Amino acid sequence: MMEQQHLPGISERNQLYCGDCLSVLDIIPDAPIDLIYIDPPFYSQRVYEMIWGEDAAERFAFEDRWAGGINHYVNYHITRIKKMHAKLKDTGSFYIHLDWHISHYMKVELDKLFGYNNFQNEVVWRRHSGAHSDPKRFGIITDTLLFYSKGESKTFHPQYTPYTQEYIDYKYKSVEPGTRRRYWLNTATAAGPGKPKCFKGKLLTPPRGTHWRFSQENIDKLIKEGRIVFSNSGMPYVKYYLDELPGRPVQNLWDDIPMTKSGQERLGYPTQKPLALLERIINSSSNPGDLVMDAYCGCGTTLAAAQKLGRRWIGIDISQSAIRVVERRLRKLGAVSYEVHGLVKSLKDLKALNPFEFQNWAINTVYGQHSPRKVADMGIDGFTFMEHHPIQVKQTDHVGRPVIDAFAGVLQREKEKRGMVIAFGFTSGAIDEVARLEREDKIKIELVKCADLVAGTVPFKIMI
Numbered sequence: 001m002m003e004q005q006h007l008p009g010i011s012e013r014n015q016l017y018c019g020d021c022l023s024v025l026d027i028i029p030d031a032p033i034d035l036i037y038i039d040p041p042f043y044s045q046r047v048y049e050m051i052w053g054e055d056a057a058e059r060f061a062f063e064d065r066w067a068g069g070i071n072h073y074v075n076y077h078i079t080r081i082k083k084m085h086a087k088l089k090d091t092g093s094f095y096i097h098l099d100w101h102i103s104h105y106m107k108v109e110l111d112k113l114f115g116y117n118n119f120q121n122e123v124v125w126r127r128h129s130g131a132h133s134d135p136k137r138f139g140i141i142t143d144t145l146l147f148y149s150k151g152e153s154k155t156f157h158p159q160y161t162p163y164t165q166e167y168i169d170y171k172y173k174s175v176e177p178g179t180r181r182r183y184w185l186n187t188a189t190a191a192g193p194g195k196p197k198c199f200k201g202k203l204l205t206p207p208r209g210t211h212w213r214f215s216q217e218n219i220d221k222l223i224k225e226g227r228i229v230f231s232n233s234g235m236p237y238v239k240y241y242l243d244e245l246p247g248r249p250v251q252n253l254w255d256d257i258p259m260t261k262s263g264q265e266r267l268g269y270p271t272q273k274p275l276a277l278l279e280r281i282i283n284s285s286s287n288p289g290d291l292v293m294d295a296y297c298g299c300g301t302t303l304a305a306a307q308k309l310g311r312r313w314i315g316i317d318i319s320q321s322a323i324r325v326v327e328r329r330l331r332k333l334g335a336v337s338y339e340v341h342g343l344v345k346s347l348k349d350l351k352a353l354n355p356f357e358f359q360n361w362a363i364n365t366v367y368g369q370h371s372p373r374k375v376a377d378m379g380i381d382g383f384t385f386m387e388h389h390p391i392q393v394k395q396t397d398h399v400g401r402p403v404i405d406a407f408a409g410v411l412q413r414e415k416e417k418r419g420m421v422i423a424f425g426f427t428s429g430a431i432d433e434v435a436r437l438e439r440e441d442k443i444k445i446e447l448v449k450c451a452d453l454v455a456g457t458v459p460f461k462i463m464i
């Protein structure tokens with residue numbers, strides 16, 4: 001369990017905390033935060049769903065909690081979100097990123113916490129183009145973001161996207177001779193009867209049941225600017241120029257932000273979200289200089305967007321690897337004024353952890369899934385992220401051949417051809433045995449040294 005004294009209180013500098021946000025949030029004072037975005041592990045992605053506990057009983061309850069149903073998932077996050085709610089300013093906003101499994105269950109609880117009237121939007125983000133077809137049901141290509149304000153007043157800046165050429169060609173087909181400016185003509189009337197008004201010295205009566213929607217003063221101004229044109233029948237219309245409009249207002253369907261692709265901003269972090277998504281949220285719901293928090297920050301997309309847009313930030317993540325990736329990412333973006341807390345920085349820090357913390361650290365660092373008790377008792381401490389291969393963790397300096405042979409036995413029993421052992425070091429006997437197993441038995445065991453994990457030099461492809 002993360003010791004509170006290792007997590008000093010918030011200062012003017014940006015903050016990065018490694019730990020369960022449940023305990024980290026306790027050291028952040030109430031109500032300094034303008035915007036919170038969180039993207040908790042989805043109900044389907046059990047790999048991250050780690051509960052740090054003071055004792056092993058809590059840890060072993062983990063599997064039951066998650067497998068035990070949606071209520072456990074909801075309670076786990078709502079307990080933490082209640083604390084986040086207290087950290088928001090009265091004018092603050094909260095966004096939670098969810099998927100179809102869980103968003104409706106979470107919404108019920110969030111409405112209770114924030115108040116139904118403070119629910120602002122359900123944003124549907126299309127994260128895939130939908131190229132793959134699902135033969136059994138409609139393909140699932142969207143995530144859901146729920147947006148709440150803490151109180152009645154909040155920061156909100158509408159966002160705009162460029163008009164499509166199709167829309168421009170359809171709506172702004174008129175081109176002004178000379179200036180070549182594109183425009184469309186809108187009526188000068190609105191519903192509800194009204195009085196005649198003067199257009200170019202002529203008193204015009206609005207069509208029945210309508211009124212001129214501009215004051216006389218504004219009509220005179222528009223005429224002076226050449227913005228009122230008359231139809232053949234003498235009806236006035238108002239010119240709206242394309243180049244004066246901010247673009248198409250962003251609505252609650254976001255289908256213009258693709259998932260990050262490898263080779264672009266992609267860092268290899270399994271659940272990384274696109275920077276553009278976070279930029280939109282931060283631009284909409286905060287001002288430069290505001291304080292933005294992500295309490296499940298992953299590889300730090302929110303913090304990177306906040307840094308780019310001149311906001312202050314706080315990031316929290318339970319995973320040591322995540323915080324390392326964030327640090328590198330933020331440093332590349334030029335961030336200098338930040339403090340990092342709770343990170344295992346050396347083998348000495350690691351050796352000081354109790355066995356439970358050490359195992360948590362090791363499994364979290366490779367993004368693994370923790371084992372339920374029944375498997376742990378049989379020599380499997382966790383499973384790798386993608387392929388679900390067994391992992392064994394040893395808090396010892398020299399793992400020797402007997403450990404490797406025993407683990408190979410576990411793999412054979414489980415009908416597995418791959419596995420991973422994490423330890424401080426391995427004897428040459430262990431290394432030779434791993435080579436032999438691969439050569440003769442086609443069993444591949446990755447030997448991962450803690451020093452490499454601490455240094456962050458283990459490639460993602462080995463870890464996951």
Ligand SMILES: C[S@@+](CC[C@H](N)C(=O)[O-])C[C@H]1O[C@@H](n2cnc3c(N)ncnc32)[C@H](O)[C@@H]1O
Pocket residue numbers: 019020021022039040041042048049050269271272273274295296297298299300301302316317318319322
């Ligand atoms: C879906 S990922 C977030 C990805 C992030 N939005 C990004 O773009 O990189 C969820 C993150 O929550 C972290 N996490 C899970 N439980 C946590 C907890 N109790 N406290 C803090 N972080 C937690 C995981 O380690 C993981 O990095």
